[in-house]
Amino acid sequence: MTAGINPIPDCNLMWVFGLLETLEDRGGREDGYKIARDLAFKFSDLLKVMKAAEILGLVSTPSGDVVLEPLGKQFLAVDINQRKLMLREQLRKHGLFNYFVRLLRGQESRSLSKEVVLEHLAILLPAERPERTFATLVNWGRFAELFGYNKDEDRFYLDHE
Amino acid sequence: MPLLDLKQVSKSFAYAKGDLSVLENISFTVEEGEFLAVVGPSGCGKSTMLRVINGIMPPTTGQVLYNGRQIDGINLECAIVFQSFALLPWLTVKGNIEMGLEARGISPAECEKRCGIYIDKVGLDGFEEAYPRELSGGMKQRVGLARALAVEPKVLLMDEPFSSVDALTAITLREELLDLWQAPGTSVKTVIMVTHIIEEAVELADRILVMATSPGRVVGDLKVELPRPRDKRAEPFNALSDKVFSLIEERS
Numbered sequence: 001m002t003a004g005i006n007p008i009p010d011c012n013l014m015w016v017f018g019l020l021e022t023l024e025d026r027g028g029r030e031d032g033y034k035i036a037r038d039l040a041f042k043f044s045d046l047l048k049v050m051k052a053a054e055i056l057g058l059v060s061t062p063s064g065d066v067v068l069e070p071l072g073k074q075f076l077a078v079d080i081n082q083r084k085l086m087l088r089e090q091l092r093k094h095g096l097f098n099y100f101v102r103l104l105r106g107q108e109s110r111s112l113s114k115e116v117v118l119e120h121l122a123i124l125l126p127a128e129r130p131e132r133t134f135a136t137l138v139n140w141g142r143f144a145e146l147f148g149y150n151k152d153e154d155r156f157y158l159d160h161e
Numbered sequence: 162m163p164l165l166d167l168k169q170v171s172k173s174f175a176y177a178k179g180d181l182s183v184l185e186n187i188s189f190t191v192e193e194g195e196f197l198a199v200v201g202p203s204g205c206g207k208s209t210m211l212r213v214i215n216g217i218m219p220p221t222t223g224q225v226l227y228n229g230r231q232i233d234g235i236n237l238e239c240a241i242v243f244q245s246f247a248l249l250p251w252l253t254v255k256g257n258i259e260m261g262l263e264a265r266g267i268s269p270a271e272c273e274k275r276c277g278i279y280i281d282k283v284g285l286d287g288f289e290e291a292y293p294r295e296l297s298g299g300m301k302q303r304v305g306l307a308r309a310l311a312v313e314p315k316v317l318l319m320d321e322p323f324s325s326v327d328a329l330t331a332i333t334l335r336e337e338l339l340d341l342w343q344a345p346g347t348s349v350k351t352v353i354m355v356t357h358i359i360e361e362a363v364e365l366a367d368r369i370l371v372m373a374t375s376p377g378r379v380v381g382d383l384k385v386e387l388p389r390p391r392d393k394r395a396e397p398f399n400a401l402s403d404k405v406f407s408l409i410e411e412r413s
Contacts, residue, residue, distance in 0.1 A: 014299035018329030021336055025393055039328035049329065080284035080337065138295070142287040150290050159287060 005095040007128045008055065009048035010136050013087075013143050016053045019046075020072050023059065028068040035066065056090045087144040088160075097146065099124065100137065104147075104158045111157035114149075162229050163190035164316070164351055165214065170223035172209055182376040183209050187223070189370060189379060193315075194350040196342065198362035199370045200405060206377025207355040211318050214353065215239045236316075237265065240309035240349075244321040246301040248293040254304050255280070255289045261308040279311040282341065299330035306338070310349060319354040323361065335365060339389070359405045363398060364391055371405055373412035381408040 022035055036046040050066055053059040058072035075086055091097040103120065104110055114134065121130040138156070141147025148159040172184040183206040191197055199207045212218045214225060216235040225232045240261075248257050255276055262272040280286055283303045293301055302322060309317060322338075323331040341347055356362055362369045363385060371381030383405065387397055 012297045012299065012330070014297065014333045015327075015329040017336075018332035021332045022329070039332075041328055079340065081281065081286070084284070084286065135295075139297070142291065143284075145287040148287065148290070151292060151295065152290075 166226040185376040198366035201372030240314035
């Protein structure tokens, strides 16, 4: 059941958008190390951003370079709410997000408590820190309006369904 | 008639050892629809100037005219975005935006409606019930921006809005601010942004006011005649950045 479920980098999506803008300014392709240096951004953090953008299908990363993919270009051309829609489509295709979409759909309340989500994460991604992955799931999920999380009610749920 | 008219504005603060002059003899005007950046080193009084324009602080001498009338108290046609975000940690995203509206006496139904509109405009859909501590700096500043825009001000004042976020987030937020400012449905067309980042001013503004320190004064007023979107690696962009830089260097 866990086949095809890969970890997600703990990366803020606004970094991904900033990377795309930077690539557009530089003709669509640039050396990752050079971007980090020019922006005074930690290279280890930039690697996470590159990875996240790649997972989302927005860039490719051949031999240390970052290349804007057609989807990335399309993403830059649309407004913020269309970007959310595009992200939602991409996340649904990702193993981990897809797993929770299916899991939530199977719940009568269409929701889970954080503790239950953490238990699933511990089993699915034993090498990752569940709390951190949860935070990223919530952040990306909220941005894409795929998942919501209500801290007061401790309810992780499917948005838009 | 200019929208804003500062006439020989000075501001000083009284201390035991005597008065400290923070702004000295500042005069300039801002036209409706203009995007003005105010650039200068820290301590040049640019943030104080923003507060004088907003009416949070009165000038010691001189006048601030808005539509030709002298401002008395806070100018309700201005809204301000702070570097520190200034969000209330015990309120959700929605709560923080509503608070700004309720404080202005806007009816609950209208609050609800505007909240929805501006959450959507700044890309906060999905985050309505999140608390500030669950958000990255970039998302917090979106809340700050939505709260300011929701009061539907004529003038948006921004005090180093992207100085507390990292470089990639700042790039994203600048692009989005330009998109919002240029969008046909946006009520706010006049922006005054204080920044110490020269490239930020050259990228965004129609006009740059350069300030020098001790006491804070205006030492340059430059039009930015570069077409948008601006190519940050092009020669004219760099030439203008260098010019602003040298104006600041000369006087500091």
